[in-house]
Amino acid sequence: MLNNSTLHIYNFGAGPATLPHEVVEATAQAVTDFDGMGLSLMEIGHRTPQFQAIMKEAQSLMKELLHVPDGYSVLFLGGGARMQFDMIPMNLLHHKAAYLDCGHWAHQAMEEAQLFGEVEVVASSEAEGYASIPHNFTIPEDADYLHLTTNNTIYGTELRSDLDSPIPLVADMSSDILTRPIDVERYGIIYGGAQKNLSMAGVTFVIIRNEIAGRSARQLPAMLDYAVHIKHGSMYNTPPMLPIFTALQTLRWVKRQGGVEEMGRRAAERAAVVYDEIDRNPLFMGTALPADRSLMNACFVLSPAYKHLEGAFADFALSRGIYGIRGHRSVGGFRASMYNAMPLEGAQALAQCMKDFAHLQGAE
Ligand SMILES: *Cc1c(COP(=O)(O)O)cnc(C)c1O
Secondary structure (H helix, E strand, O other): OOOOOOOOOEEOOOOOOOOOHHHHHHHHHHHHOHHHOOOOHHHOOOOOHHHHHHHHHHHHHHHHHOOOOOOEEEEEEOOHHHHHHHHHHHHHOOOEEEEEEOOHHHHHHHHHHOOOOEEEEEEEOHHHOOOOOOOOOOOOOOOOOEEEEOEEOOOOEEOOOOOOOOOOEEEEOOOOOOOOOOOHHHEEEEEEEOOOOOOOOOOEEEEEEHHHOOOOOOOOOHHHOHHHHHHOOOOOOOOOHHHHHHHHHHHHHHHHHOHHHHHHHHHHHHHHHHHHHHHHOOOEEEOOOHHHEOOOEEEEEEOHHHHHHHHHHHHHHHHOOEEOOEOOOOOOOEEEEOOOOOOHHHHHHHHHHHHHHHHHOOOO
16 A cells, blocks of 8 residues: 555554654664674674673763753653653652542553552543643642653643743653653652654653652562662663664764754754644644644644545655555544654645545545
């Protein structure tokens, strides 16, 4: 279906997602012959100087690009973002935790935390289908932390600023890490699955303030204890080496492009192209409250009068090389995910495709 070799494919999939081509090439090279060793990166030990260098540089570039202050560690763990939903309360919930219920993943994180102790939901947008992010709420000063999801991948809403909080913030940034500068000092933990903006599936990044680890009253399994991973420099067990190598290539790429400030500028530019077309085109409607729209995931549906064209538009988009725009299975419609590796031309191609489709329907 997508084998027309002259057609440029833009991958709008939500995750695992598009990566810079040079990152994919460097990974392919490392798989066949790593660093001229005559061996695959898959075949060498994680304690070799070669892999130690990869781990060190990935950790230090993450710190450099996000301006992570002293006193924090960068970990690359297994288990996905969802394992963090459990590790966070296991390690940090002593008395009570606060959760902002702003989407599917935020809700799942909250439900997992309830297994480990008292959870106060500070606000929820569930009743309105998570079309917005709650903004008016009080953060309980007696909670151990406030958990939030900064980009709600499924609903296309995003909080692109760092909350003022009397307690440490703990943020799932799976789908918007490295897309803007962050005031890391406000956070106890920033974490996420790498497969949206950083690497392939298989590695989870955790940026953690060292002093909040190792204080749990619970008897923690070693693999689920942040203090153990911090102490061992993220090498307590064999880390996911190839995904970490790929993350390093992406981090180098972000740095070459001009860092997270430049990523933020590009994200705003791309998103404006797509949202302008959604708002202009009579066939389409955005689903998120405009003030909370995500720069990463633009969610939209066909207007009621054109609902019957959903399949036709999906096919038309695919014929134009627009891949992966079907919405999450739980919400339907369309979702254009525009992570760091999506070029402006991709957003323009999608907008043009929407225009042309409306034209074909005689709608404009
Ligand atoms: C994709 C996603 C997850 C799930 O990540 P896994 O690595 O599959 O566990 C969690 N939170 C957010 C915000 C996501 O976008």
